[in-house]
Amino acid sequence: MNAIEQLREALGDIVDTDPAALQVARGDRSGHTASGTPLAIVHALTVEHVQQVCRIATETRTPIVVRGAGTGLAGGANAGTGEIVLSTARMTAVHEIRPDDLLAVVEPGILNADLNDMLAPHGLWWAPDPASRSISTVGGNIATGAGGLLCAKYGVVRDAVLGVDLVLADGRLLHLGHRSVKGVTGLDLTSLVIGSEGVLGVIVGATLKLRRLVEGTTCTIAATFPGVRTAAAASAAVTAAGIQPAIMELMDAASLAAVASLLGLPSPSAGTAQLTIQTDGPAAAAEADAVVAVLAAHDGVVQVSHDREEGERLLAIRRSMHPAMAALGTTLIEDVSVPRSAMPAMFDEIARIEREYALTIPTVAHAGDGNLHPNFIFEGPETPPHVWAAADALFRAAIALGGTLTGEHGIGTLKSRWLAEELGADQWEIQRQVARVFDPLGILNPGKVFAAHA
């Protein structure tokens, strides 16, 4: 029997070969599509289903692409010719919520926002907040090390996971990590799995570290600046002044203009950039006052709201960035990250690349943590060569400033050709060998992350 026949015999009607579903599994939110069409999608409902798929895949040497909600931005869960899509999207159970131990034990398919809706009545939340949180799964957030708006104050995914249950390529189940706050028993394989993008194993469960909901008011500050460099310098000055906002989002002029056009708002003056800052917790109001003083000293025109709903309206401009870009054409959303102090220099580099490649690169940034999303816009489905050339220049500039290729989206398909450049050949090789310890046959997400070593 071939792999599909074995899967059907073992798993019955959770093996899906509907052409429309297979078509969807070729892509994600990056716009990139895999070559060819996968063999089948298995909609796993249990850990045992996942183990059976892995055993059959190992026996038949069939590649597996693990997939959650398909909201990735690096092509990491895109499946093509000859591959089995192993979906954990239907494994949505929440097994435990423990306010006393500040942890939850969940299956990977639950959506981030759905989990937080279940935690809120207990006065709890799980801090990772990718912009996709209403449509992305917790398992996908862990597999990609997804970031978001709140990371400078509330940490990254690595800070919010205590343990992971992982099915290996051969079907064995490992329980990694622990339920206690502290634990240094052996190597930290839990952290190794976070951000591993499906090349080490299948995440079938997670023990999440929770926080208590933040009490007190939320203050929102929106400020416009005569240029993006001024806005970047103002945001760096906020951090340098010792203030830690919950959210600090920067939009350059092209981004702001595109959103104004989408929402039918008055056009901002040419060159106008914007910072949107939110403070929370018991000191929110005092911190907001301090933020306002810093921004005003940096030529900001400042507007403050102490009302949560009005604050959400101010943030709505930032949250409309993705649809505004989509309205302009096909978008390649980049994701470089630099030390906070290098933000103004990184904007200088983006301006240089715009000139050199005759492009407009609308850019938003999580300015509190130095994570920039430059957007390349083009016609048609394929990223044109000159856009890749500009992206290449962008990556080199970020690395030269002490930064990294990807702050929160991952390597996936789209950035694997730059991975060795950042890691160095020795580290690249060590990482690949570590992955092979988990997956000796190389059947998990082949062609991703470590694929394109120069």
Added chain:
Amino acid sequence: MNAIEQLREALGDIVDTDPAALQVARGDRSGHTASGTPLAIVHALTVEHVQQVCRIATETRTPIVVRGAGTGLAGGANAGTGEIVLSTARMTAVHEIRPDDLLAVVEPGILNADLNDMLAPHGLWWAPDPASRSISTVGGNIATGAGGLLCAKYGVVRDAVLGVDLVLADGRLLHLGHRSVKGVTGLDLTSLVIGSEGVLGVIVGATLKLRRLVEGTTCTIAATFPGVRTAAAASAAVTAAGIQPAIMELMDAASLAAVASLLGLPSPSAGTAQLTIQTDGPAAAAEADAVVAVLAAHDGVVQVSHDREEGERLLAIRRSMHPAMAALGTTLIEDVSVPRSAMPAMFDEIARIEREYALTIPTVAHAGDGNLHPNFIFEGPETPPHVWAAADALFRAAIALGGTLTGEHGIGTLKSRWLAEELGADQWEIQRQVARVFDPLGILNPGKVFAAHA
């Protein structure tokens, strides 16, 4: 030429074979001593020195034991027959302190307290605070994943390191991690190195994630309880009430009596246990009030201080635990960690083990995070078999309660025989293979961590 001759030729007088120094390198603060005497200690001053030692060790197949200040509690840096001690204690430079990027770049040998003294004038600190902080190195803190009193509120070492420079067994230098808040480029080898106890490579540099110094008053609460179980339940109730103290330390009756005897204080009534709790930050006073209410409702006799110095006097009782134990005999300090809610049950298990093995096991706990330090006291240098049998029962009890063998001290020599039991045979083997990717010849800290697989 043998290894020592090659080291002398390459490195001159930083190669130390003074018998007294070699004797010191056989032990650490665990009381355990390695068999035999190491060949030499190399006092590396530069990364290049470390690389040369590794190249010579690889060429001559000589084992290396990396060592900082020798303050470990698991025998992980103890060196014996035929081994080279590679000390990074003299690599103490602080290359950068960046208040704007909230990071510091340091060499591994700087003492934790010395680093924090240098950070304080910038309004910054590095949060990991093992009890050994005045005598332990930052490199050692990273290599062991050292914990401390503040972890529940301010995180563990894994949350406070952005990058590590690592020399492999063959002398190659890897730059792991990044300088930015976010970064998901490839596998997270930085986290893998944290707590790896010298089996993956030699830490020769680190990029540390800093915090701003906490402003506001510090409130200290000391409360006595009629028994340890009541005290443990009271501490769990503090967390369950949604309060996050900076410090929450528990001492059982035997600990309290031993410290009272050492310090010449009046003896507490039989069975009396104590909680010492510290709140900090802008809400310190309000949190202290809430803590007092919870403790009083749990039969606590409560004393509060809003003065930092008086608070330190209250904490001095807890800080005198180690000398108080040393005054009683040779001490094996254990280090199990359980979910916070399991603390009362864990104290029941300790009471059961005391009865079954006819031992008194004075126990202190970082009650805020569920990390207990039961102390076994005995005569003479060697841990007697019945103490190991009781420790074995202790580990099994902690694991059965959802806990772990070691919260912050590590596996080293002393716990390697229990490692596979907690990890499971499959995970143990995967971890060992991962270590072999970094060190294919097995010359880094052989006999530690993965040594004693049953």
